[in-house]
Amino acid sequence: MAEVLDAAKLNKKFGAVTAASNIDVNIERDSIVGLIGGNGAGKTTFINMVTGYVKPDTGTIRYGGRDITQLAPRNITQLGICRSFQIPQLFESLTVHENLLVALGIVVLEAKRFTSAAALRSENVEAVADETLSRFGLSEYRNKPVRVLPEGVRKLLDIAMALVVKPKVLLLDEPTSGVSADQKFLIMDMMMAALRADNVTILFVEHDMEIVSRYTQRILAFYEGRIIADGVPQTVLNDADVRKFVIGKTHAPATRGVMHAAN
Amino acid sequence: MIALDRTLMLHGLALAVVVIGGALLPDWIQGLVILAFGKGLVVLGLLLLMRTGLVSFGQGLFYCLGAYAAVSVARIFTLPDSLLISDAILMPLFGGIVAGIIALILGFLLANYRAIFFAMLSLAFSMILYGLLIKMSVLGSSDGFNVAYTTVAGVAIAQSAKLYVLYAVSSAMVFIAMVGLHRYLRSHMGRLAPAIRDNELRVEYMGSSVRYVIHVNFIIAAVLAGVGGGLVALSSGHVDPDLAYWTTSGEFVFVAVLGGTANVAAPIMASLLFEWIKSAAYQYAPYTWQMVLGIALLLVIMFLPQGLWSVFNRQAKEA
Numbered sequence: 001m002a003e004v005l006d007a008a009k010l011n012k013k014f015g016a017v018t019a020a021s022n023i024d025v026n027i028e029r030d031s032i033v034g035l036i037g038g039n040g041a042g043k044t045t046f047i048n049m050v051t052g053y054v055k056p057d058t059g060t061i062r063y064g065g066r067d068i069t070q071l072a073p074r075n076i077t078q079l080g081i082c083r084s085f086q087i088p089q090l091f092e093s094l095t096v097h098e099n100l101l102v103a104l105g106i107v108v109l110e111a112k113r114f115t116s117a118a119a120l121r122s123e124n125v126e127a128v129a130d131e132t133l134s135r136f137g138l139s140e141y142r143n144k145p146v147r148v149l150p151e152g153v154r155k156l157l158d159i160a161m162a163l164v165v166k167p168k169v170l171l172l173d174e175p176t177s178g179v180s181a182d183q184k185f186l187i188m189d190m191m192m193a194a195l196r197a198d199n200v201t202i203l204f205v206e207h208d209m210e211i212v213s214r215y216t217q218r219i220l221a222f223y224e225g226r227i228i229a230d231g232v233p234q235t236v237l238n239d240a241d242v243r244k245f246v247i248g249k250t251h252a253p254a255t256r257g258v259m260h261a262a263n
Numbered sequence: 264m265i266a267l268d269r270t271l272m273l274h275g276l277a278l279a280v281v282v283i284g285g286a287l288l289p290d291w292i293q294g295l296v297i298l299a300f301g302k303g304l305v306v307l308g309l310l311l312l313m314r315t316g317l318v319s320f321g322q323g324l325f326y327c328l329g330a331y332a333a334v335s336v337a338r339i340f341t342l343p344d345s346l347l348i349s350d351a352i353l354m355p356l357f358g359g360i361v362a363g364i365i366a367l368i369l370g371f372l373l374a375n376y377r378a379i380f381f382a383m384l385s386l387a388f389s390m391i392l393y394g395l396l397i398k399m400s401v402l403g404s405s406d407g408f409n410v411a412y413t414t415v416a417g418v419a420i421a422q423s424a425k426l427y428v429l430y431a432v433s434s435a436m437v438f439i440a441m442v443g444l445h446r447y448l449r450s451h452m453g454r455l456a457p458a459i460r461d462n463e464l465r466v467e468y469m470g471s472s473v474r475y476v477i478h479v480n481f482i483i484a485a486v487l488a489g490v491g492g493g494l495v496a497l498s499s500g501h502v503d504p505d506l507a508y509w510t511t512s513g514e515f516v517f518v519a520v521l522g523g524t525a526n527v528a529a530p531i532m533a534s535l536l537f538e539w540i541k542s543a544a545y546q547y548a549p550y551t552w553q554m555v556l557g558i559a560l561l562l563v564i565m566f567l568p569q570g571l572w573s574v575f576n577r578q579a580k581e582a
Contacts, residue, residue, distance in 0.1 A: 051468070077470035089468070091461040102458040105451030106471040114470065122451070165470060 002029040004169060004201050005050065005081075010059035012045055012225070019045035020056060021225040027169070027201060032192075034212040034233070035205045037222030037246055043205045044086065046222070047171045050203075051083050052076040063169070078113045082167035086174045086205070088158035092147040096138055096157055099146055100129040103161045114165065128164070136160045137190060151178040152187060159191060163198070170195065172204035176211060184208065188215055209247060213237060221246050270445055274528065278438040285430050293430045295538050297498040300433040302326075302518065303534035304440055304491030308484030309519040310530050311444060315480050316460030317377065321385030322515045324392050325485040327507035328365055329358030329492030331402065334410055334502075338401055351412040351420075351432050355493030362489025363482050370478040389507050396504035407503030410496045433494045440487055441527045447483070448527070456480060517556075521563055523570015533571055 005027040012020035019042045027033060035043045048054040050061055052073040061069045068076055091099050104125045107114060120128065133139045136156050141149060146157060155175060162170060175191065176184040188211055195202060206212045212219060212233065219236040221229040223246060229239040236242055285293060305326050312319050333354040337347045348354055369388060376384055397405050412429075413419060420428050447453040455476045458466050463473045496502045505511060514537075522533025540559055544552035567573050 072467070074467045074470045074472060077468060083468065089462055089465040091458045091465065093461055094457060098454070102454050102466075103469050105454050106466070106469045109451050110470050125451075161465075161469065 003027065004029045004064060006062040007046075007050070008060050008062070010046075010049060010056045010061070012049065012054065012056045018042075018225040020049065020059075023059070023225075023227055025220065025227065025230070027203065030199055030201055031218060032202045032216050033204075034216035034219045035203060035222065036207070036209070036212055036219060036236075036242075040224075041222035041246075042225040043222050044173055045225075047083060047173055047203070047205065050076075050169075050171060051081060075113075077165060077167075078110060080114075080166075080168035081171070082162040082165050082169075083171040084155075084159045084162045084173060084175065086177060088151075088154040090146045090154060090157060090161075093145060095143050095145055096133065096141045096149070097129060097143060099157060099161060100132055100164065101125060103164045104129055107165055132160050132164060152180070152183050155179060156187060156190070163195070163200075166198065167200060169201045169203070172202065174205050174207065176206065176208060184211060185214075209237060270526065270528075271442060274438060274441055274445075277528075278434060281434045282431050285434065286427060290426055293426055294498060295542060296535065297426075297430055297433045298495060299535040299538040300437045300531065301491040301494035301498060302515065302538070303437060303531040304494070305488040305515050306518045306522065306530035306534055307440055307444060307527065308487035308491075309515055310522075310524050310527065311448075311456065311480050311487075312484050313519060313524050314448070314460065315456040315477060317477070317481075318382050318516060319385040319484070320382045320509065320512050320516060321387070321389035322484070322488045323507045323509065323512035324385070324389035325362035325366060325488035326492040326495075326511065326515070327389070327392055327396070327502075327504070328362045329355065329489030330410075330496035330502045330506050331396070331492075332358040332361040332489070333493065334408060335402055338408070349411070349413045350417065351415045351429055351497060354410075354412060354497060355436065355490045358493030358496075359486040359489035362492070363486040366482045366485030367478075370481045373481060374474045374478040386509055386512060389512055390509060393504050393507040393509075396507065403503070405504055407501060409501050411500060412497055429494075429497055433498070436490060436494065437531055440490070441531065444483075444487075445527045452476065452479070517560060521560060521571060523567075523572040525569060525572040525576060529570060529572035536571070 003026045005025075007023055007025045010020045010023040012018075017040070023042075023046065035046065037043050045054060049056050052068070052071050052075070056069065059069070060067055063076075063079060063081060066079070068079065068081075071079075091102060094102065104120060107120045108122050108125060111120070130139070130142075133142055136159075138153065138156060138160065141153055146154060149157070155178065159172065159175060176187060179187055192215060204216075216233055218231065219229070219233050220227050221236055221239070221242045223241070228245065229236045229242045237247065285296070288296075305322050308325075309319065309322060333348040336342070348357055373381060373384055396402060402408065412425075415428050415432060448456065455466060455471060459473055459476060466473050466476075492506065518533050518537045519530060521537060522529035537556075540556060541552065544555035548555055563571060569576070
């Protein structure tokens with residue numbers, strides 16, 4: 001079985017709050033997985049643990065068979081796991097182009113440590129930056145400082161930066177939050193097209209059930225630090241517990257979303 | 264990639280003008296320029312730290328180390344005269360190396376700190392050096408000692424030509440430092456400085472070590488301060504523990520704010536202006552010269568919050 005990520009018996013408490021309780025998950029290579037759940041359900045904590053920002057109290061995380069539980073975020077990135085952020089984490093005083101140059105420059109500087117296929121020659125950095133900009137439709141913002149950009153553009157740049165290290169696993173924390181409703185699908189389509197070309201395993205947190213059911217093959221539903229449902233979108237979104245704790249009984253878009261997926 | 268960009272060409276032109284034109288300047292101005300260049304190197308190092316998001320209130324530590332280095336080694340180990348470093352190029356470089364080594368050691372601790380904690384800790388270390396020097400009779404305690412050079416690159420220099428030779432040496436060193444730092448800031452490593460200032464978390468998440476970059480930049484700043492200290496020691500012919508005193512470090516921060524961090528030429532220009540204002544104020548207002556400096560900084564902060572260099576940027580935008 002081609003599993004790329006294996007989290008076993010993860011537990012994490014922040015004081016009296018249980019952020020992760022006995023989480024057991026295997027993620028298969030090249031799959032697209034949605035993470036759903038209400039606020040404080042443990043989705044972001046899960047991402048933070050996989051990327052090394054938060055260490056679990058107990059349990060192990062393996063990536064391609066290797067134990068990465070105690071590694072620092074930068075070492076995990078070097079191994080091929082990268083993430084984007086719910087609130088875009090950018091270099092605010094720099095332009096869009098410079099943000100990418102910083103990211104690509106790190107790939108050049110740390111070339112020996114990057115085990116993913118991120119090999120990049122110093123003289124190609126400018127060209128790759130421009131190519132990345134056009135792939136994400138960001139060319140028109142090239143020389144704008146990122147602090148003046150609309151949220152949707154900032155989100156795309158955040159994801160584009162996570163991708164320059166050519167990760168094998170990409171974790172996206174709410175890629176469409178803060179983006180206007182009519183732009184959500186546009187952004188998701190653009191993103192997925194860019195990502196599929198690179199054979200990336202994707203895990204993303206999302207509150208919009210329509211998006212989750214359209215773009216994922218598998219959903220993990222979180223509630224109070226536990227995974228209460230795990231399976232194909234149709235099954236998970238119709239699960240009684242998920243409807244009760246995550247979606248809410250009268251949440252109309254869920255049904256629509258499932259029908260979408262069924263089509 | 265040796266692209267002669269605009270900044271680089273301007274600097275080259277400036278060096279030629281400064282070195283050739285300098286011969287025509289009266290001695291006191293030459294002396295002032297050497298002093299300003301020496302201190303400007305320290306401020307150049309501060310520019311790098313400030314771009315990384317850090318302000319050091321203790322650059323006097325490395326400035327003083329650089330000034331003391333060459334002669335101190337000879338004094339402490341009572342070396343024979345033939346082994347003394349007394350070359351106008353080697354002495355500042357040796358000062359830079361000593362400062363760099365100390366920064367390498369202190370950096371392991373300081374690279375963990377940010378903001379006011381970094382500033383205060385760096386200040387503390389400079390005051391420790393001050394305290395040590397005050398107590399070291401072998402280095403002249405609070406009186407310090409005299410410093411002189413006899414050669415430049417191995418060639419003996421006549422007494423009458425010494426000032427101009429030192430002027431040319433310091434001009435060349437400032438030029439090399441400016442070009443070098445300019446290049447560095449445009450390298451992959453140098454670009455991480457503003458990235459760290461803006462968002463450390465993201466730099467780590469992109470796969471780079473923030474601590475490492477800060478450590479390296481700290482060492483570069485210290486080497487520049489050490490070389491600058493060496494030049495100032497040769498120019499004044501005397502060193503004393505006040506070089507490490509906190510007011511000296513404060514003056515460097517003052518000049519850094521005066522110039523701004525927009526361009527590597529800004530610290531050097533600000534340093535020249537500062538030394539000129541200082542000497543003029545000292546001459547015409549001997550009892551209130553600090554107030555003159557204070558008002559000058561106040562005006563800059565109020566009208567040019569990005570420093571003196573922003574005057575040029577505004578012109579460029581309007582053109």
